Amino acid sequence: MVAGIILSWNVQAAKADLDDAVLSTPGLMPSATLEMTDEPGLWFKDPVDGDALVVLKPGQAVQIKMGDTRTEHTITSLLWPAGAKDFPIDQDQPSNVSITKALDTPGLYVFTCKVHPYMFGAVVVDDPATEGLDIGSELTLVTGVTVPADSDIAKRLLRTFFVVTTPDLWRDYREPEWKVSLPDIPLNIKGQTISLSALSLSMPNKLFNPKTPGVGEVWVNTQFEMIEGKTKPGSATRIDAANWKLVNKVKGVEQDLNHPHNMWPDQRYQYIYQTQWFDKRLMTFERESGKVTSNVEVGESPSHVLTRPGDDNLYVAINNSEHVVKMKGGSRPAAIKSISTGKNSGPHGHFITDDGKYMVTPNALASSVSVVDLDTEKNTMIPTGGVIPIAVWGTPDGQRAYVANLLGTPPLLSSLTVIDIPGKKKLSDIDLAADYDPISGKISGEAYGLLPIQTPVSPDGKYVVTANTLSMSITIVDTATNKVVKSLPCEAGCHGVHFGMKKGGGYYAYVASKFANNLLVVDMDKLEVAGSILLADDKDSSIKAHNGMGGQGVLPLPLVEHGYLAQTLKLSGKKELSPQVEGWLKQLTKEQKGI
Structure with a gap:
């Protein structure tokens, strides 16, 4: 916790529970407030003007507190002016506790939540005696690295902040071009005045279908869609992989589905289990009809859900906790x-693992990975040094796991950690940004991935495909060498990845992004982008905002993992599966079936 900050109670807090306490300097009154909310883009929101950024004078204080949100968060510094007093701010665990903090050093301060790390809010402390809004001369990142404020990575972070917090700047593939048009606001960077508009960019939008159809369907959590009749965002969007057309969206209107984040099916593909990351609930719906059958509380911020091969029990990761349900x-x-x-x-x-023996969890709040023996349900926690380990997947033989560290493994700026699963130990780190110069921005090779998130291993065990949100790139690691062999373009907020079957043999990697409304299709035989599919539905008048946006969890069916697929194949021909599922299974090759 921040040095010099003590817990004090005002009259209202004294009457409230501990969760309503205000962490502050006694007698300090805030000049601005940022409220943490569930609103897409404005997860930190100024209640006065509705922005995610406030401007203060040196010595003034900001209060950051919980607003209209259904779960708990951390208040954590992402970056701040080098040398700023009593920084970083970091709450070890999620809570409802607020912070009031005076900021003396001019420059840019960005805050996030370690549980939901695309929540961004910012304060600019501006010295009235200087020209332009003060960004600072050097910025210190939460990893401990200090970079010049005019460096490439600092500029990328600044542009990304405005894209993330301004839904009008999200990439809408219904338009011919993506335009990030930033206003002509003077910024003071290292004593020089430049315009924020210099960070603007534009790119043409292009949608195209893969030449080879897929098998089955692909579900994508379009987590930011605002739907009529709901107060909270999000839906699950279904794409038919045979023709690449949008089939329907499951919206959970009666349940007020809230930030649907990740999905998994039962072995019959009759039900889909849906987590709600900014909430406490797990929703279940019928895959074919979309009918909701259950909406049950499971704990604070359920993030991902899997079944165990063999018994079909669910394992739900509770992100704001110390357990899986x-x-x-x-x-x-x-x-x-x-x-x-x-x-x-x-x-x-x-x-x-495919044999159902081990569960591996990336521990976002502990810089560690846990390997759980599912027979004994005993865990072994492995320190990794990674900052916000956020996602993990393993090889088909269950021997190795690859963990995405959102903020790297210092001194590495961006990394995957390799884990020996049965040996329950760390093996190595992979530098995803080895070919990137964060100062100049020069990219000298394929290893260019910043802020990695989902990172599954291909069904044949050859590759690890990682979605990198800051660099807007997809990195592909060869598991034989643990080196990045390919980097492909992605979208703003590149996030979710999983593999699906390609008709006639082979696999596609499906990649979804938070701040774009398309689904990328990567051909794993050629290691190239084979398609870009629209996730928006203009015919659906119930979608009031952010149509197709917020792509995160990706669920292609049939499942490609042989341990799971084998359970479904055993039911084939026994009147246990729907005709549609039977039709999918008939299209699979022997290699895809794992036989």
């Missing part, structure tokens, strides 16, 4: 027990 599957999932992932862990995007 084990549940009985079906139309109305019910909790069986909680499985510990270690103290202050905060598990996020987990993985279960």
Whole structure:
């Protein structure tokens, strides 16, 4: 916690629960406020003018507090002016506690939540005696690295802040061009005045279908869509991989579905289990009809859900906690027990081996990974040094896991950590940005990935495909060498990845992005982008804003992992599966079936 800050109670706080306490300097009155909300883009929101950024004079204070949100958050510094007093600010665990902090050093301060790390809010402390808004001379990142404020990575972070917090700047593929048009506001960077508009950019938009159809369907969590009849955002969008057309959206209107983040099916593909990341609930719906059958509380910020091959029980990662909830599957999932992932862990995007023996969790709040023996339900926590380990996936043989560290493994700016699963130990780190110069911006090779998120391993075990949100890139690691062999273009907020079947053999990697309304299709035989599919539906008048936006969880069906697929194949021909699912299975090659 910040040095010199103490817990004090005002009259209102004294009457409230501990969660309503205000963390502040006694007698300090804020000159501006940022409220943390569930509103897409404005997750930190100035209640006065509705922006995600406020401007203060040196010595004035900002209050950051919980607003209209259904879950708990951390208030964490992402970057700040080098040398700023009592920085960084970091709450170890999510809570409802607010912070009031005086800021003396002129420059840019960006805050986030470690559980939901695309939530951005900012304060510019502006010296009235200087020309332009003060950004600073050097900025210190939460990883401990200090960079010049005019460096390439500092400019990328600044542009990204405005894109993330301004929905009008999100990439809408219904338009012919993506224009990031920033206003002509003077900025003071290292004593020089430049215009914010210099960070503007534009790119043509192009949608195209892969030449080879896929098998089955692809579900994408369009997490930011605003739907009529709901107060909270999000839907699940279904794409038919045979013709690349949008089929429907499951919106959870009666349930007020809130930030649907990740999905997984039962072994019959009858039900889809849907987490709600800014909430406490797991929703279940029928895959074919979209009918909701259950909406049950499971814990603060459920992030990812998987079943265990063999018994079809659910394992739901509770991001604001120290455990994964084990549940009985079906139309109305019910909790069986909680499985510990270690103290202050905060598990996020987990993985279960094909044989169902081990579960691996990336612990976003603990810089660690936990390997859980699912037979004994005992965990081994492995320190990795990674900053916000956010997602993990493993090789088909269950021997290795690859963990995406959102903010790298210092001194590495961007990294994957390799874990020996049965040995329960860290093996190495992979530098995803080895060919990127953060000062000049020069890219000298394929290793160019910044802020990695989902990182699945291909079904044949050859490649690790990682979505990198800051660099807007997809990196592909060869598992034989653990080196980046390819980098492909992605979108703003590149986030979700998973593999699906390609008709006739082979696989596609499907990639979704938070701040664009398309789904990229990567041909894993050629390691190239083979398609870009629209996730927006102009015919649906119930979508009031952010049509097709917020792409995060990706669920292609049939599942490609042989441990899971084998369970479904055993049911084939026994009147256990729908005609549609039987039709999908008939299209698979022997290699895709794992036989």
